[in-house]
Amino acid sequence: MRALSRYSDVVLNLLVAVAISLVVNFSYLLLVLVEQSSETTSSGGPGHEQRVWERRDEGRLAVHADGYGYLVYAGGDSVYVPPQNLRWLGLEDGDRIRADIRPSRRSGGHPVLKEVRTRNGEEFDYSRLYNRPSQWTELLLQLLFYLFMSFVLLTILTDSHRRYSMRRYIRSCLWSCVAAVVLYCVAPVTEWHSGRVVLNFMSGRMFDYMLLLKCSFALVVSLLYSRLYVLISQRQLVEVENERLKNENLTTRYNMLVGQINPHFFFNSLNSLAMLVREKHDQKALTYIDQLSYTFRYIIQNGQSTLITLGEELKFAEAYSYLFKIRYADKLYFDIEVDSDYLCWRLPALSLQPLIGNAVKHNTITRSNPLHVSIRVEDGRLVVSNPLRPKLEPEPSTGIGLENLRNRWLLITGRDIEIDDSDGTFTVRLPLEPPAAR
The missing domain is CATH 3.30.565.10 (Histidine kinase-like ATPase, C-terminal domain)
Structure with a gap:
């Protein structure tokens, strides 16, 4: 019976961990789908040709908070840079870019960046981009990592309900925070300059606000769920114990009278x-x-x-x-x-x-x-x-x-x-x- 209870706890924690991982990566999944749809739309389909020309002067990249950017030129002209280009090419705010551009599909719209020629005075190397994992591979890594992280946190937190005490529960919360910090350090991230997937502590910049936000969300949800889980488990244990004591009371009274x-x-x-x-x-x-x-x-x-x-x-x-x-x-x-x-x-x-x-x-x-x-x-x-x-x-x-x-x-x-x-x-x-x- 105890082994069955532990097995059910593991299955329940795994299901909740899957839900947390999907919620954490929902925006990323949505972004991948939108970008693919945008790429399909912008290509215009088979047989659609668009005029492309090269601007020989450099524009300075200004990245908007919503993820897209503009190349702003000295004459006041601006070129739209889609979010997928920023992510795929690893462009950053303030970069000096010389690029090929194409006209917008919408009448009166900004021209759109087509291909980067130079970046900050150096020729842009497209060969490194082919070493990058695909967006679906990155998404799979993210899903698996947050699934593992949530499962570890839930296992630590829900184990305290078997011999529950407030001191034991607080200790489990502290251990889960330690585990979250360790997992944050070993989270898989993609280097923008090399395209390699590395551990966070090897990436050269430990503070990644988006990664920190996701890990914090997984930790908070795990803490809230574990508290609710412990309270429900304690209530069930009290009900079971009350029934056991009632039965034991009847048996005890009977044995007492028979013995006396x-x-x-x-x-x-x-x-x-x-x-x-x-x-x-x-x-x-x-x-x-x-x-x-x-x-x-x-x-x-x-x-x-x-x-x-x-x-x-x-x-x-x-x-x-x-x-x-x-x-x-x-x-x-x-x-x-x-x-x-x-x-x-x-x-x-x-x-x-x-x-x-x-x-x-x-x-x-x-x-x-x-x-x-x-x-x-x-x-x-x-x-x-x-x-x-x-x-x-x-x-x-x-x-x-x-x-x-x-x-x-x-x-x-x-x-x-x-x-x-x-x-x-x-x-x-x-x-x-x-x-x-x-």
Whole structure:
């Protein structure tokens, strides 16, 4: 299931990376299509001839912000330079150009640059242009680069949702920024003077505002998407966890009731009662019946309860422990020392029952070596402890009792219990809830 989840994350990140790459390069793709259309239109189709003439004087190139330019001559004349010529020939603002020109197809329009003869006093070398990659090749490189960049950034950012914390998410954002800087440095760019595709840091001019704008856009979109992705994932995890806790709560309650009213304990209680009757301990027998009745009534009435006061739980513990003390006469003692200020503090009902039962079940109890179970409060926590004296033939144990207790505590209070079996003592610390404000 975890491998399937990771696979779905990779596929989703890849699809989003494709979308980001297409959006980043949309203007470039559109420009390629427009330029091709413009070239087809300007050629006039097969059989169309246009007059071309050479101007022997030089004009200075002025590049407009929208991508096209004009050759401005000393006499005030101007020649239109299409965007595709600027890009293909690598012309820059301020260049001195001597060129062949052709008339405009539109009546009254500016003449159009046809072929460059010299640039800045040097003969223009057209042979270098044939080493340039085609515009479609450049577009493919751009698409693949931004696809890879977006996928890397998304992988870094969305990985934090598995063990989410704000600190972990911020760290992922910082790492994604570092990755974006590194990828910006190794982005493929085309040198205007040689036509070669090189890495950005080898191009001689690290600051390319268009490349920086595209990389920044990919980073920002990745950050926004990852934040949205993490929030949605966290919401789904909360819903799944709530369902799991609901199911676990029903199972825990069922196991709790089954474990607490088990036939073995019931039969032992009846055997102890029968012993008191046979030995004619009438008063003890009546007290035993009262305590047994109170124990089962408490279990049945509070089996579905969430929180109950410590005073009520201790009263149940006294009744429950009395049943064991009759069975283990002068061999089992319960030392309950709780300040009266804590009696109104709350805890999940029936928390002491499995702890008392486990202490009796798993330890050796003899007259020469009696077992003392301590119940006290320390720093707002109910502490139940007993010395570890394993039986020679240990009772079978599944560990369900303590696991159920821990799960119930997390479900009801949101806090965990502490279990410690070091130094020859088994200790369980249960964090109490302060009394509800009235």
